[in-house]
Amino acid sequence: MTDTAVDLVVLGGGSAGYACAMRAAELGSSVVLIERDKLGGTCLHRGCVPTKALLHAAEVADEIKEAAAVGLRAKFDGVDVDGLHQYKNAIVGKHFKGLTGLVASRGVQVVAGDGVFAGGRSVNVGDDTYTGTNVVLATGSYSKSLPGLAIEGRVITSEQALELQWVPQRALVLGGGVIGVEFASVWASLGAEVTIIEALPSLVPAEDPWVGKQLERAFKKRKIAFKTGVRFSGVTQDESGVTVTLESGESLTGDLLLVAVGRGPATEGCGFAEAGVEMDRGFVLTNERLATNLPNVYAVGDIVPGLQLAHRGFQQGIFVAEEIAGRGPIVVPDSRVPRITYCDPQIASIGLTEQQATDEYGEVETLVYNTAGNAKTDILRTAGGIKVVRAKDGPVVGFHMVGARIGEILGEAQLIVNWEAYPEDVAPYVHGHPTQYEAIGETMLAMAGKPLHVHS
Numbered sequence: 001m002t003d004t005a006v007d008l009v010v011l012g013g014g015s016a017g018y019a020c021a022m023r024a025a026e027l028g029s030s031v032v033l034i035e036r037d038k039l040g041g042t043c044l045h046r047g048c049v050p051t052k053a054l055l056h057a058a059e060v061a062d063e064i065k066e067a068a069a070v071g072l073r074a075k076f077d078g079v080d081v082d083g084l085h086q087y088k089n090a091i092v093g094k095h096f097k098g099l100t101g102l103v104a105s106r107g108v109q110v111v112a113g114d115g116v117f118a119g120g121r122s123v124n125v126g127d128d129t130y131t132g133t134n135v136v137l138a139t140g141s142y143s144k145s146l147p148g149l150a151i152e153g154r155v156i157t158s159e160q161a162l163e164l165q166w167v168p169q170r171a172l173v174l175g176g177g178v179i180g181v182e183f184a185s186v187w188a189s190l191g192a193e194v195t196i197i198e199a200l201p202s203l204v205p206a207e208d209p210w211v212g213k214q215l216e217r218a219f220k221k222r223k224i225a226f227k228t229g230v231r232f233s234g235v236t237q238d239e240s241g242v243t244v245t246l247e248s249g250e251s252l253t254g255d256l257l258l259v260a261v262g263r264g265p266a267t268e269g270c271g272f273a274e275a276g277v278e279m280d281r282g283f284v285l286t287n288e289r290l291a292t293n294l295p296n297v298y299a300v301g302d303i304v305p306g307l308q309l310a311h312r313g314f315q316q317g318i319f320v321a322e323e324i325a326g327r328g329p330i331v332v333p334d335s336r337v338p339r340i341t342y343c344d345p346q347i348a349s350i351g352l353t354e355q356q357a358t359d360e361y362g363e364v365e366t367l368v369y370n371t372a373g374n375a376k377t378d379i380l381r382t383a384g385g386i387k388v389v390r391a392k393d394g395p396v397v398g399f400h401m402v403g404a405r406i407g408e409i410l411g412e413a414q415l416i417v418n419w420e421a422y423p424e425d426v427a428p429y430v431h432g433h434p435t436q437y438e439a440i441g442e443t444m445l446a447m448a449g450k451p452l453h454v455h456s
């Protein structure tokens, strides 16, 4: 039984928690970081990194299948599942080692164990108590299911999907959001027949509706089936497969059902509610500066309502460390956080949808640039486009992009939106040719009234 007093106690060592711990240590604080599993959390071990490794393998499979179209002889001969996992796990392992070293090098004291917030400014781990001048809650999220839908056997979440030792021939995916369409894309590339079931009227319903339409068109071409506006009613399974029934009475069969219906806050059993932290359906409520209702207690990452993204967690963690150090960091609202979905084709967006912009600014102007006019897009043999939204005669407030590897060019769009640039400001700057980011330059030229490679 020990009592340890430090400047900062961080509960949860995922993206948000470790970013906060490291920044606070850089700023001179003594920091304890409590983690019950592995530093890096969901993103490194069960989220961003392993899924993107699988998506890259899927992209390579597609490239091989399409080799003849670029004048090469190659044959896709199937998936070496062990090799696939080795590739994925090696990347995760390397980054885990790197992160562990980084955290140690900053002088952060990592405590292994299950932490329970004890109220005040203390966290208990077993019989030991860690008290900070400030406490940051960062316990992350878990895969949700639907009432009555048990995760077992052939009914899996992204966690089991990442460790699957076989490639499904027929995969059913419940939920057409980010995680659902990413796994659908992987399995389709690896040879599965995939059907996505989405209750809302389109795939990726959180995006501008134009994006959903582009993705649906691309998925149709890739023969990824989807049923939108339909509700799940039940599932049965046996040794040979799963059968999902929909409220419409229709039923679908597959080798497995991936449940990708969102992620809930991992706050149960952490002592937050008991200690008087203001919560809403398990999420921790904060003000815009990430302070909870309790003095000197902050929350960051997926437990704070809003976008559940690793880089939002990094930003929030750094923000709180700087806030505590009295540095007055700027607030970055969720609408200014970049969003990328890594299916094929990728989706990348920043800022407001057309509807949100209209609600905020009254009148808006939009422009859709078809990347068919972009040579690099053609070289990559992809298709898609960029939709730009600006306030009428005002700054650019939203970029919505669809296309292979399009996430790689979101950086410029992010700067344009975050710096509230006008198309007229950006248009004079030169973009390298032939690149996909050149398409952003084309949108700015067109919006500034001087279109170049734009087909009407």
Ligand SMILES: Cc1cc2nc3c(=O)[nH]c(=O)nc-3n(C[C@H](O)[C@H](O)[C@H](O)COP(=O)(O)OP(=O)(O)OC[C@H]3O[C@@H](n4cnc5c(N)ncnc54)[C@H](O)[C@@H]3O)c2cc1C
Residues within 6 Å of the ligand: 011, 012, 013, 014, 015, 016, 017, 034, 035, 036, 037, 038, 039, 040, 041, 042, 043, 044, 046, 047, 048, 049, 051, 052, 113, 114, 115, 116, 138, 139, 140, 141, 158, 179, 266, 269, 270, 300, 301, 302, 303, 308, 309, 310, 311, 312, 313, 342
């Ligand atoms: C399949 C999938 C793909 C994703 N892909 C992307 C992507 O491409 N890009 C992106 O930006 N985001 C992606 N995400 C989301 C991203 O992983 C999360 O937004 C991010 O991990 C949230 O960070 P966090 O620190 O809030 O929580 P977490 O990463 O969940 O970390 C919380 C940590 O707290 C620990 N913990 C919890 N309770 C306790 C306790 N009581 N005591 C001690 N430790 C505790 C947990 O073990 C965990 O390590 C993906 C998520 C999934 C599931």
